[in-house]
Amino acid sequence: xxxxxxxxxxxxxxxxxxxxxxxxxxxxxxxxxxxxxxxxxxxxxxxxxxxxxxxxxxxxxxxxxxxxxxxxxxxxxxxxxxxxxxxxxxxxxxxxxxxxxxxxxxxxxxxxxxxxxxxxxxxxxxxxxxxxxxxxxxxxxxxxxxxxxxxxxxxxxxxxxxxxxxxxxxxxxxxxxxxxxxxxxxxxxxxxxxxxxxxxxxxxxxxxxxxxxxxxxxxxxxxxxxxxxxxxxxxxxxxxxxxxxxxxxxxxxxxxxxxxxxxxxxxxxxxxxxxxxxxxxxxxxxxxxxxxxxxxxxxxxxxxxxxxxxxxxxxxxxxxxxxxxxxxxxxxxxxxxxxxxxxxxxxxxxxxxxxxxxxxxxxxxxxxxxxxxxxxxxxxxxxxxxxxxxxxxxxxxxxxxxxxxxxxxxxxxxxxxxxxxxxxxxxxxxxxxxxx
Amino acid sequence: xxxxxxxxxxxxxxxxxxxxxxxxxxxxxxxxxxxxxxxxxxxxxxxxxxxxxxxxxxxxxxxxxxxxxxxxxxxxxxxxxxxxxxxxxxxxxxxxxxxxxxxxxxxxxxxxxxxxxxxxxxxxxxxxxxxxxxxxxxxxxxxxxxxxxxxxxxxxxxxxxxxxxxxxxxxxxxxxxxxxxxxxxxxxxxxxxxxxxxxxxxxxxxxxxxxxxxxxxxxxxxxxxxxxxxxxxxxxxxxxxxxxxxxxxxxxxxxxxxxxxxxxxxxxxxxxxxxxxxxxxxxxxxxxxxxxxxxxxxxxxxxxxxxxxxxxxxxxxxxxxxxxxxxxxxxxxxxxxxxxxxxxxxxxxxxxxxxxxxxxxxxxxxxxxxxxxxxxxxxxxxxxxxxxxxxxxxxxxxxxxxxxxxxxxxxxxxxxxxxxxxxxxxxxxxxxxxxx
Numbered sequence: 001x002x003x004x005x006x007x008x009x010x011x012x013x014x015x016x017x018x019x020x021x022x023x024x025x026x027x028x029x030x031x032x033x034x035x036x037x038x039x040x041x042x043x044x045x046x047x048x049x050x051x052x053x054x055x056x057x058x059x060x061x062x063x064x065x066x067x068x069x070x071x072x073x074x075x076x077x078x079x080x081x082x083x084x085x086x087x088x089x090x091x092x093x094x095x096x097x098x099x100x101x102x103x104x105x106x107x108x109x110x111x112x113x114x115x116x117x118x119x120x121x122x123x124x125x126x127x128x129x130x131x132x133x134x135x136x137x138x139x140x141x142x143x144x145x146x147x148x149x150x151x152x153x154x155x156x157x158x159x160x161x162x163x164x165x166x167x168x169x170x171x172x173x174x175x176x177x178x179x180x181x182x183x184x185x186x187x188x189x190x191x192x193x194x195x196x197x198x199x200x201x202x203x204x205x206x207x208x209x210x211x212x213x214x215x216x217x218x219x220x221x222x223x224x225x226x227x228x229x230x231x232x233x234x235x236x237x238x239x240x241x242x243x244x245x246x247x248x249x250x251x252x253x254x255x256x257x258x259x260x261x262x263x264x265x266x267x268x269x270x271x272x273x274x275x276x277x278x279x280x281x282x283x284x285x286x287x288x289x290x291x292x293x294x295x296x297x298x299x300x301x302x303x304x305x306x307x308x309x310x311x312x313x314x315x316x317x318x319x320x321x322x323x324x325x326x327x328x329x330x331x332x333x334x335x336x337x338x339x340x341x342x343x344x345x346x347x348x349x350x351x352x353x354x355x356x357x358x359x360x361x362x363x364x365x366x367x368x369x370x371x372x373x374x375x376x377x378x379x380x381x382x383x384x385x386x387x388x389x390x391x392x393x394x395x396x397x398x399x400x401x402x403x404x405x406x407x408x409x410x411x412x413x414x415x416x417x418x419x420x421x422x423x424x425x426x427x428x429x430x431x432x433x434x435x436x
Numbered sequence: 437x438x439x440x441x442x443x444x445x446x447x448x449x450x451x452x453x454x455x456x457x458x459x460x461x462x463x464x465x466x467x468x469x470x471x472x473x474x475x476x477x478x479x480x481x482x483x484x485x486x487x488x489x490x491x492x493x494x495x496x497x498x499x500x501x502x503x504x505x506x507x508x509x510x511x512x513x514x515x516x517x518x519x520x521x522x523x524x525x526x527x528x529x530x531x532x533x534x535x536x537x538x539x540x541x542x543x544x545x546x547x548x549x550x551x552x553x554x555x556x557x558x559x560x561x562x563x564x565x566x567x568x569x570x571x572x573x574x575x576x577x578x579x580x581x582x583x584x585x586x587x588x589x590x591x592x593x594x595x596x597x598x599x600x601x602x603x604x605x606x607x608x609x610x611x612x613x614x615x616x617x618x619x620x621x622x623x624x625x626x627x628x629x630x631x632x633x634x635x636x637x638x639x640x641x642x643x644x645x646x647x648x649x650x651x652x653x654x655x656x657x658x659x660x661x662x663x664x665x666x667x668x669x670x671x672x673x674x675x676x677x678x679x680x681x682x683x684x685x686x687x688x689x690x691x692x693x694x695x696x697x698x699x700x701x702x703x704x705x706x707x708x709x710x711x712x713x714x715x716x717x718x719x720x721x722x723x724x725x726x727x728x729x730x731x732x733x734x735x736x737x738x739x740x741x742x743x744x745x746x747x748x749x750x751x752x753x754x755x756x757x758x759x760x761x762x763x764x765x766x767x768x769x770x771x772x773x774x775x776x777x778x779x780x781x782x783x784x785x786x787x788x789x790x791x792x793x794x795x796x797x798x799x800x801x802x803x804x805x806x807x808x809x810x811x812x813x814x815x816x817x818x819x820x821x822x823x824x825x826x827x828x829x830x831x832x833x834x835x836x837x838x839x840x841x842x843x844x845x846x847x848x849x850x851x852x853x854x855x856x857x858x859x860x861x862x863x864x865x866x867x868x869x870x871x872x
C-alpha cells in the first residue's frame with residue numbers, strides 16, 4: 001500500500017471552513033455527513049458501491065505532516081490556530097455505510113460519517129474522490145459482466161486513464177466480477193489475478209510474424225495467447241497453429257469486424273484440429289459490443305477504454321452533505337439545503353433492501369433516524385466501518401476485495417432479471433424514504 | 437513530488453514481451469516508439485498536449501525494487517532472466533516530443549522514444565496513462581478558457597475523479613489557462629494558485645445563514661466569497677451585504693438558472709451599493725454553459741465535473757507504436773501494423789507547424805526521417821526531453837508548468853479564430869505526411 005499522506009487530496013474550502021468554524025466554535029459540534037447519489041447515470045438500472053476499502057485505507061494516512069503544514073502556513077491558506085488543529089489531526093469518529101460490492105440506488109445512504117464538524121468536513125473531498133471514481137467503474141464493469149453471460153472479462157484499460165486511477169479501476173472491475181486485470185500494480189497491491197502476453201509491437205520487432213510467434217512460444221509456452229492480426233488474420237492463425245501446435249492456448253483478435261472474424265477464425269482453428277484453442281477479443285469493447293458478440297464463438301473479452309472511463313459515466317456524481325448537527329444545547333438538529341434543483345433530505349439515515357418471499361429485491365427503504373422496516377426478512381444494508389477512529393480491517397486489503405466480489409454477486413442475484421439487460425430505463429427498484 | 441516507484445503502473449504484457457524478446461535476443465534491438473492520437477475526440481478542433489512533465493518526473497522513479505521484484509517472481513509473472521534484467525532497469529535512451537502546452541492534431545508525433553526495445557517497451561503503459569489522461573483534461577480545459585473570453589476559470593472538480601487524477605487534472609487545467617484550483621495537493625506539488633472559501637455545509641452548521649456569514653467574515657475577512665443560495669438567494673444576498681458591507685469580495689451561485697440569477701443578483705448588489713462585489717458561478721458548468729453565460733454579469737467560473745472528465749472525452753486515445761527498429765545487421769527498418777482500421781505510419785517522425793506570413797497556422801507537417809519543410813518560418817514542434825537517460829529539468833516541476841502555460845497561450849494564438857468557437861467540426865488544420 002502506498003503510505004503517502006492523503007490529507008492534501010482536499011479542496012481548500014474544507015480547510016477555510018475549518019478555520020472559520022474553529023473561530024465561531026461550531027467546529028466542535030457533533031455532525032452527521034452523508035454520501036449519496038441523487039440519481040444514477042442516465043438509463044442505468046443500478047449502481048455498484050466501490051472505493052469504501054480505499055477510503056478506509058486512505059484514512060490511516062490522512063495526516064498533515066510538517067511539509068504539508070509548512071506549505072499551508074507559508075501560502076497563508078489557513079491561520080496558525082488551524083495549523084495547530086491540523087498538526088494533531090486524527091479522525092476519531094464513526095463511519096457506517098454500504099460495504100463494497102453492494103448495489104445502490106438514488107439516495108441510498110452509501111456512507112455516513114459521524115464526528116465533529118471539523119473532522120468530518122476535512123474528509124469530504126477525499127471520500128468523494130474515491131467513491132465517485134471507483135463506483136463509476138464498478139457500475140460500468142457490472143453491466144459488462146452481465147452482458148458477457150458467464151464468459152470471462154479481463155480489465156485492460158490502464159493506458160487510457162491516469163496511472164493511479166488505472167489501479168483503482170482494476171480493483172473496482174474485479175469487485176464487479178471481472179476475472180483478471182493486465183495492471184501489475186493492482187495485482188501487487190490487492191492480490192488480483194493478472195494476465196498478459198504480447199502486443200503488435202512484439203510481432204513488428206521480429207523479422208517475421210513466424211519469428212515472433214516462435215520467440216513467444218519458446219519463452220511463454222504453447223499455452224500462450226498469440227495475437228494474430230498484425231498483418232493478415234488468416235495467415236496469422238495458420239502460422240500460430242504451425243508454431244504452437246494443437247496446444248495453442250488462445251488467439252487474440254484486436255481489430256476488424258469481431259463477430260464475423262470470430263466465426264471464421266473458430267472455423268479455421270477447428271479445421272486445423274485446434275478445438276481447444278480459445279478466442280479472445282479486445283478491440284474497443286463496451287457492454288453493447290459484448291452483448292452483440294454473445295452469439296459469436298468468443299471465449300473471453302478484454303475491455304479497456306470504456307471500462308476505465310465508466311462507459312459514458314466517468315463519475316458516480318455522489319455528494320457529501322451535512323444532514324444533522326448539534327445546536328448549542330447539544331441537541332441534534334436535522335438540516336437540509338433548500339436551494340433549487342439540489343434539495344437533500346436531512347437526518348441520520350438507515351437503509352434496508354426490501355425483499356419479497358423469494359428474496360427478490362422490491363424496494364430500497366431509507367429511514368430517518370430508525371430502521372425503515374419492521375420486517376426481518378428485509379436486508380440491512382449498512383455496516384459499521386470505523387469505530388472511534390478505528391478501521392474495521394475486514395473491509396480493507398486483498399481480503400476486503402475478495403469479500404466485495406462475493407457481495408456483488410449475491411446482491412445482483414436479488415435483482416429482477418431486467419436489471420441485467422442492456423436497455424436503458426429507470427432504477428430497477430425505487431427508493432422510498434420512510435419518515436413516519 | 438511522490439517518490440513511490442512507478443514501474444508497476446504497467447500492463448503485464450510489457451514484461452512478458454520483455455521476457456520473450458530477451459530469450460530471442462531481439463530485446464536489445466534499437467527501436468523507435470511513437471505516441472500519437474489517430475484522431476481527436478469527435479468534433480474537437482485541436483488537442484492540447486499535457487502530461488509530458490509528469491512522464492519525465494515518473495521516469496526518475498521507474499525502477500523495480502526488491503518488493504516489486506519479489507512479487508513478479510513469486511507470482512511467476514516473469515522468469516529469473518527477466519527479473520535480473522529488471523533489477524538493474526534504468527532508462528538510458530533518448531526521448532523527443534511536443535513540449536507540454538503545445539497543441540496537437542491527428543497523427544502529431546507527440547512523444548518519440550529511442551532506445552532498445554526492452555527499455556522502450558516497458559515504459560509504454562505508464563507513458564500512455566499519463567499522456568492520455570492529462571491531455572484529455574487540458575484539451576477540455578482549453579475550450580472552457582476560450583468560452584470564458586478572458587473571465588477567470590477555476591478548477592474545482594477534485595471530488596468527481598480519482599484523488600490522484602484530481603491533482604493531475606488541476607495541473608493540466610492550469611496549463612490550458614485555468615487561473616487556479618481548489619486542490620491543495622496540486623498547489624503543494626506544482627506551485628499552482630489555490631482558492632476556496634465555504635460550502636453549503638458551513639451555512640447549515642450554524643444556527644442561521646447570518647451566523648454563518650458572520651463567522652466566515654470574522655475569520656476570512658470581508659473580501660471573502662459568500663455562498664448565497666443555501667436557502668433563499670435574495671435573502672442570502674441581502675444578509676451577505678449586511679454582514680460584510682461594501683467590501684464583500686464576491687457572492688457564489690451554485691444552483692438554479694444561472695443566467696437569470698446572475699442578472700438580478702448583479703442588480704441587487706448594485707442597488708445595495710456593492711458595485712465591486714463580484715459574482716462567481718459554479719453549478720455543473722461545461723464549455724457550452726460558460727459560452728451561454730457570456731452575456732450575463734458573471735466575473736468568474738468554477739468548473740468541476742465536466743473538466744475532470746474531459747467534457748465527454750475522458751481519454752485522449754493516444755497509442756504508442758513501434759515505428760522503426762534495427763535488424764540483425766544493425767540497420768533500421770521502418771515498421772507498421774497493417775491490420776484493419778488501425779493502420780499506422782512507420783518511420784521516425786519530425787514535425788513542424790506550417791505558418792503563413794502572418795504567423796497563422798496552416799498545416800501540421802510530419803516528415804518521415806527528416807524535417808518536413810524547408811521553410812524556416814515553419815515552427816519546429818519537437819524538443820529533446822531526455823538524453824541518454826538524463827531528463828531535461830526545464831520541462832518538469834513548477835517551472836515546467838509555468839512554461840507550459842505560456843506555450844499554450846502562444847500556440848493557441850497561431851490558430852485561426854474558428855478553433856476557439858464551440859461548434860463541432862474537423863481539426864482546424866490538417867496533418868500532412870511529407871515522405872518525398
